[in-house]
Amino acid sequence: MKLLLTSAGIKNPSIHTALVDLLGKPISETNALCIPTAGYGHPQTNPSHAWRFISGHEPRSPMTELGWKSMGVLELTALPSMGRERWVPWVQETDVLLVNGGDALYLYHWMQESGLADLLPSLRETVWVGLSAGSMVMTPRIGEDFVNWKSPSGSDKTLGIVNFSIFPHLDNPDLPGNTMAAAEKWAAEIQGPAYAIDDQTAIKVQDETVEVVSEGHWKLFTP
Template sequence: MKLLLTSSGISNTSIKNALVDLLGKPIAESNALFIPTAIYPFPYGARYAWNPISGQSQSPFCQLGWKSMGLLELTALPSIEKDVWLPAVQDADALLVWGGDPLYLSYWLQQSGLADLLPSLLHKMVYVGVSAGSMAVSSTFGETYSNPRGGSGTPLMSQSILFSTPQGEISRTFVMARGAGLVDFALIPHLNNENHPDASMANAEKWAAMLPVPVYAIDDQTAIKVVGGIVEIVSEGHWRLFTP
């Protein structure tokens, strides 16, 4: 199984080199499928889904010079015959999974049937996640919400938690849920990013303490490379491992 779990995409040379290593060939010789599904529960989600496709995202993702690029929308798959969409997935060298709401993404990974297929596909294909796209592959993950969204399956647990910010304490709803089960650790992206105050180091420690699995908190210059269950940190930034 081959995964590259990032916070913000292919944000530096070390992460790009890790991707090429996992592919086993140049990006220019590799076919990719892009999954935007996780972003749709957010206001202007359709616009944000277009950003990585058009090259307007913070870090390169779809615009890395792939041999071919396709769009795979998970919410559409249950209405399509499996033998129609599966060949495109099987032909892909990389599955590029965008960020957004990990609970929503996890729900549709399972509803679409893709989650059941991934263990048999990832011996040759590379799963490349960004933010929620990285979080949703865990056996168990947690996410924080100011306003929890519906239509995303049933969480294992939901409760209020206070987080600290430079402006004072804020109340968040912490949700724990089951993911695709491809890795046995959870992930907190955007560590110490000022646009994601929930993921400050102090808040990440509170967040991780509520999960029953090891938790990696990673910043936007860090990725987690997983090959056959072996975890390697690829970083030009900062990260921390919290153990239960």
């Protein structure tokens, strides 16, 4: 897959340009599915957050409101009840998956339960655009600081599609605990490569090349 791992969506022209580059065509010619699932697992979210994400009424985290050719909703908790033969073609035929924030472990759980995680390696040309937890789920682990919903395994493990972890929303005024000092402490516990990124920053991954795209600030921590 091609990945655009954001803290807060398509927040600035640089991230927008990176998205179009990964798509290989204008957004207006691109078919998208949005995945709201992660939002249901976080204690600070509610159904109104899911509606704003799906309907494109979340200007602080632009994702679905960018002028896509088509937009559908892929709710992962529903997939196990309908059979792979029904939903797999929907995913295979779309150009981009827009994945909401919320709880990364809850999202990881339902990616596994639904079968979407198993499908990802075959989606070589599909673009995955993550927002916060939708980005963190692609990493090897999220760290105890971000554990809210408890995984049945008791672990903070996630997909490991990339080899680095992500501390999002760095220095966000609405999240006073997300300081650089907190990120440094978190990174020491992660014991692997890790990025702290603010809401004006994204990480672009294509053909195993990792590029930070930023109009804000970020830091890479190495063990």
